[in-house]
Amino acid sequence: MRLSRYFLPLLKETPSEAQIVSHQLMLRAGMIRQEGAGIYAWLPLGFRVLKKIERIVREEQDRAGAVEMLMPTIQQAELWRESGRYDAYGKEMLRIKDRGEREMLYGPTNEEMITEIFRAGIRSYKDLPKLLYHIQWKFRDEIRPRFGVMRGREFLMKDAYSFDFDEAGARRSYNRMFVAYLRTFARMGLTSIPMRAETGPIGGDLSHEFIILADTGESAVYCDRRLLELPVPGADTDFEGDLQPIIDRYTSYYAATDEKHDAAAFEKQIAEADRIAARGIEVGHIFYFGTKYSEPMRAHVTGPDGKERPVEMGSYGVGVSRLAGAIIEAHHDEAGCKWPVPVAPFHVGLVNLKAGDAGTDDACERLYAALEREGVETLYDDTGARPGEKFARMDLIGLPYQLIVGPRGLENGVVEIKRRADGAREELAPEAAAEKLVADIRAALAVA
C-alpha cells in the first residue's frame, strides 16, 4: 500500500480524553476514531489489526475443534424472558423497539440464542458433544465506558458455547478452550496467565480468566513467576486426546485476581522471589455453568437410559477488540506502538527519504514490488514529507520493520533495516535487505 493513497490521519498531540497509553496511541496512530461514548470507528490501520487478531482467534478455535457460525446482533426480548434474564440483566442491556412495538435488544451475549438454536437441532446424547462459536459485535451499555477499545460499549467478541451430556464431557470441552486460549494469546505476542475466577452458582473449579500483565491493567493480580515460563502447548497438540495434564500443570501454581486473592496462601505457596503482584488485563474468560440455561429453556437430550435431561453447557469469551488495546499496552515505547509481526497492520514500512529523486524512487519501487511479490505486507511511504516526520510516524504506527532508502545510503549501495522492537539497525544491499525481510517475516509468521 502506498501511503499517499492510504487513509492514515495521525495526531501529533495526544487527545486529552485518552488516559492510558493504548488509547492515546490508537488515536494518534489513526487506528480508531471515537463516535460516541464507548463507540469507535475502526479506521483502516486499526481495522487491519482487528482482522489479524480475529483471524488468529478463528484459527485456534478451529484447531481446538470448535465450529464457527454467526448469530445476529439484534435479539428478541421473548428469548431472554425464557431464561429470566430479560428482567435480571438490568440497564446494561440496550433495549429497543421495532415498528410493531415489539421489544428487541442489542445482544450483550448469546447464551439464550445459542441454547435456542441448539435445542432445535439436537435430540440425543449421541449428537454430543458440540462446540460452537461466533465472532460478533456486542453492546453493553456500561455505566462508564473508558480506556478506548479496552472498555467500550460496543465491542467485538468471540464467544463459544459447549454442549455436553455430563460434567466429565463438559470438562473436556473446557480443557479444549483452555489450551486454545493459551495458544491464541501467545500467537499475538502475549503471555497470558489463567487465573481462577468466580464460578457463580455452579461452584467447582471450572472458571478461569486469562490475564496479561501490563502496568496499565485494570485489576490487581497475583501469581507465581514460574507460570510465565511454562511452555505454550504446540500446534501439534492433540485436541482429541487428554488435555488434562496441561491444565493440571497450569493450575498447579498460584494465580488470582484481587477479588479472589488470598494473601496468606500467596505467601505460603510461593517463594518470595517468585511472587508477582502486578496489574493485569482480562482478555479471555472461560467457564462452565451446567444447566443454567438448558434447564429453563428446555434444551434437553435423551440419554442412553431413555431419559431426557438438560445439557451441560459452558461459555468461552475472548475480547477481540479489547486485544488490540491490550497488545499495545504490552508492546510500546515513548515513540509509539511496537506490533508483533502476526498482528501488525503491515509487516514493513518502506521509507523513501527523498521522494521525487530518481534514484531513491527507483530503488523503492523495486523493493516495494519485491516485497509484495513475496507476500510481505508493505506500507510504502512515497510522500514528500521530510525524513524526520517519516521516521516519527513509522515509529508511531509501529510496523515491525522499517526499510529506509535514502540517497546517502544508495551512494554506498546500501539500504537500512530498522527493527522497531529493539531499534536494531542493519545496512545491506537492497536485494539482500528484501531477502532478509522476507525470511524474517516468514519465520515470525510460522505457527509453532
Place this chain on the structure above:
RNA sequence: CGGGGCGUGGCGCAGCCUGGUAGCGCAUCUGCUUUGGGAGCAGAGGGUCGCAGGUUCGAAUCCUGCCGCCCCGACCA
C-alpha cells in the same frame, strides 16, 4: 447512578469573572529555500463559540432548559 469537570477552526488551548468587530500554537493551502529524526521565511484559507429559549441597544461571555463528552466510585470480554 452519585460526586467533579469540560464543550470556542482538524488537534491542543486562551478569551467568559467585569457583555462591545473571535484569538494563539500545531495542522492545512500557495510560493521560495530546505531534505538521514516532527524545517525556515513570506502569504492565504478555515469557526452558526454544543443546541434552544431568555435578559440586553448589543451575548462566546449573564440566566433557564436540553444535549454531548471526560474524570473519580460501584459493574464488565
